[in-house]
Amino acid sequence: MRVSIFDVAKKSGLSVVTVSRVLNNSSSVREKNRQKVLDAMRELNYHPNAAARSLAKGKTRIIGLIVTTLQDSFLDEVVNEVTNTLEAHGYYLALSVSPGLENEEHYLIQEDRVDGLIILSPIKEEQYVVELTKRKIPFVLIDNQKIIPSVFNVIVNNFQGGYDATRHLIELGHTKIAHIRGPEYFLSSVEREKGYRQALREAGLQPFAIEQGAFAMDDGYLIGRKWMEADRLPTAVFACDDNMAVGLINALMQEGIRVPDHVSVVGYDDQYFASALHPHLTTVKQPTVQIGRTAVDLLMKQINGNAIRSKTVKLEPKLIVRNSTAAPRM
Amino acid sequence: MRVSIFDVAKKSGLSVVTVSRVLNNSSSVREKNRQKVLDAMRELNYHPNAAARSLAKGKTRIIGLIVTTLQDSFLDEVVNEVTNTLEAHGYYLALSVSPGLENEEHYLIQEDRVDGLIILSPIKEEQYVVELTKRKIPFVLIDNQKIIPSVFNVIVNNFQGGYDATRHLIELGHTKIAHIRGPEYFLSSVEREKGYRQALREAGLQPFAIEQGAFAMDDGYLIGRKWMEADRLPTAVFACDDNMAVGLINALMQEGIRVPDHVSVVGYDDQYFASALHPHLTTVKQPTVQIGRTAVDLLMKQINGNAIRSKTVKLEPKLIVRNSTAAPRM
DNA sequence: TTGAAAGCGGTACCAA
DNA sequence: TTGGTACCGCTTTCAA
Numbered sequence: 001m002r003v004s005i006f007d008v009a010k011k012s013g014l015s016v017v018t019v020s021r022v023l024n025n026s027s028s029v030r031e032k033n034r035q036k037v038l039d040a041m042r043e044l045n046y047h048p049n050a051a052a053r054s055l056a057k058g059k060t061r062i063i064g065l066i067v068t069t070l071q072d073s074f075l076d077e078v079v080n081e082v083t084n085t086l087e088a089h090g091y092y093l094a095l096s097v098s099p100g101l102e103n104e105e106h107y108l109i110q111e112d113r114v115d116g117l118i119i120l121s122p123i124k125e126e127q128y129v130v131e132l133t134k135r136k137i138p139f140v141l142i143d144n145q146k147i148i149p150s151v152f153n154v155i156v157n158n159f160q161g162g163y164d165a166t167r168h169l170i171e172l173g174h175t176k177i178a179h180i181r182g183p184e185y186f187l188s189s190v191e192r193e194k195g196y197r198q199a200l201r202e203a204g205l206q207p208f209a210i211e212q213g214a215f216a217m218d219d220g221y222l223i224g225r226k227w228m229e230a231d232r233l234p235t236a237v238f239a240c241d242d243n244m245a246v247g248l249i250n251a252l253m254q255e256g257i258r259v260p261d262h263v264s265v266v267g268y269d270d271q272y273f274a275s276a277l278h279p280h281l282t283t284v285k286q287p288t289v290q291i292g293r294t295a296v297d298l299l300m301k302q303i304n305g306n307a308i309r310s311k312t313v314k315l316e317p318k319l320i321v322r323n324s325t326a327a328p329r330m
Numbered sequence: 331m332r333v334s335i336f337d338v339a340k341k342s343g344l345s346v347v348t349v350s351r352v353l354n355n356s357s358s359v360r361e362k363n364r365q366k367v368l369d370a371m372r373e374l375n376y377h378p379n380a381a382a383r384s385l386a387k388g389k390t391r392i393i394g395l396i397v398t399t400l401q402d403s404f405l406d407e408v409v410n411e412v413t414n415t416l417e418a419h420g421y422y423l424a425l426s427v428s429p430g431l432e433n434e435e436h437y438l439i440q441e442d443r444v445d446g447l448i449i450l451s452p453i454k455e456e457q458y459v460v461e462l463t464k465r466k467i468p469f470v471l472i473d474n475q476k477i478i479p480s481v482f483n484v485i486v487n488n489f490q491g492g493y494d495a496t497r498h499l500i501e502l503g504h505t506k507i508a509h510i511r512g513p514e515y516f517l518s519s520v521e522r523e524k525g526y527r528q529a530l531r532e533a534g535l536q537p538f539a540i541e542q543g544a545f546a547m548d549d550g551y552l553i554g555r556k557w558m559e560a561d562r563l564p565t566a567v568f569a570c571d572d573n574m575a576v577g578l579i580n581a582l583m584q585e586g587i588r589v590p591d592h593v594s595v596v597g598y599d600d601q602y603f604a605s606a607l608h609p610h611l612t613t614v615k616q617p618t619v620q621i622g623r624t625a626v627d628l629l630m631k632q633i634n635g636n637a638i639r640s641k642t643v644k645l646e647p648k649l650i651v652r653n654s655t656a657a658p659r660m
Numbered sequence: 661t662t663g664a665a666a667g668c669g670g671t672a673c674c675a676a
Numbered sequence: 677t678t679g680g681t682a683c684c685g686c687t688t689t690c691a692a
Contacts, residue, residue, distance in 0.1 A: 029662085251608070
């Protein structure tokens, strides 16, 4: 038989109300009685029932985080930070992997299982926006595609990231700088490319080449091979993500073209494997900790009805210089 | 104001009981009335309250999956399979990242938020076993360290994996076969090494060298450098995981030693990056789909009180031959 | 500081 | 096939 709050009340000789107060760290419980209650709980091996608490309070103390994939270093750090920040607020994280909201039947929102939701890099964000707004579930979008002014979101300055990466190559003395961009339906890809172009323009340079891939290592690899076969290699490349950067380096090294001696390469995202491989990849790191913290912050403010300055928070990425970039050979 | 089952009852002109029946797809509701209820639900934009249902039923319909890290391709596939299999059983998955059960305060088990738990590659599994057994929460361990006969677990035949990997190298004609093993406190490491040794023994060969790493790319890299500096390279290597295998290849290629032309390398786990990099890594793949399915299966049987043959299910890994292995040069 | 009683939103039993 | 009602376990008034 399940141990309920009544059993604890009986055992401790106090009422369920007092037990409940102890459970909620309420003030106004005589210390002596609090101890009695705690003792009874321990002896009975009592654990409160989450469903009953949620029902009575109208809150679950759970925040959902919906991600589209688990294959990303980015994710790991964001999840950690979100977990920790939430904990400080007395909330728990329920992670859910879901490619999209096809049937508007996601269990987290279906029955109000969460007090709020964070949605990471959504593909079809509008669906979430519509559904969650309708259900009045507070939510925050991270790294979303379209900026909807009425919606809370945390985004990263991708233009700046592309700019900084390219600027770094220019400052090293490169002039033949190519770019491997991502799919155009990702806002981030487009912005990074804009940053690349802007940096070149300011330096009076032309793009040496611009190729396109879909964030797969093989895309970078094949582009590298193509360049080598055409015997038209840039001296520096800014790739829209680490996968393509590593793929490119892989192709070059295989043919004995050394990075960064012959070609410098900059990636984007700071994936684990990219920093672990030699040469350690120069890349642009997302401010993962800040992203996680900010998202929770925005969510808590919504839930607690606090005033909010701006619904959109834009964070800055950070160039991390490692060993895949160097001055060009003369 | 929240829309409750009473509102639906009123609107549809039926009782809450009937509404509840519709909600649970109960038989014995006149089709006409069912429609009335459904219409009312739609009009009112009604969504049942999960907490109330859980409380009344004594079940949450949620299964927790606790993982120690998100940095693993293995995980992604298992999670997908678990999600799908659970769905077929009418359950939802709540994923939680937690390094261990330090304070025995994991929210998933703290307040019976789940009907069951799957724990993936736990470090300190005893803590879970003790706590969950005490709370009578059904659970299944995946890839656990110690086999506890009284506990349900899904494990993989790591001995076989090590054996197959090594056997593959032997069959290619290699005789100078080294091994990079993992930390000895992982049962899987120990078993894979045993498989390696057994395969060699059967072929009348001696280990060419055995080094140890901690599943980091850099470990493989440094071991590779060490071998090269000592000018004592094996012609084939079986690494205990893909990270170390890739790190090793990285070191070799950097010095112009070609894989598999000069050295063949086999990894373990089939991580995404390992199969994407060139040469595509020959590796041993965990049966992720089967693992996920089996774990859910064992859990459901526990929950439903079905008879169970064996509490431990051992699955077989599978060697995947790609381009990092070839016959030795004469 | 404490407790009695009325919910929170469903489900389940029993009777109609 | 339908509905009245007790109840799931906890929190929240309100009064003492």
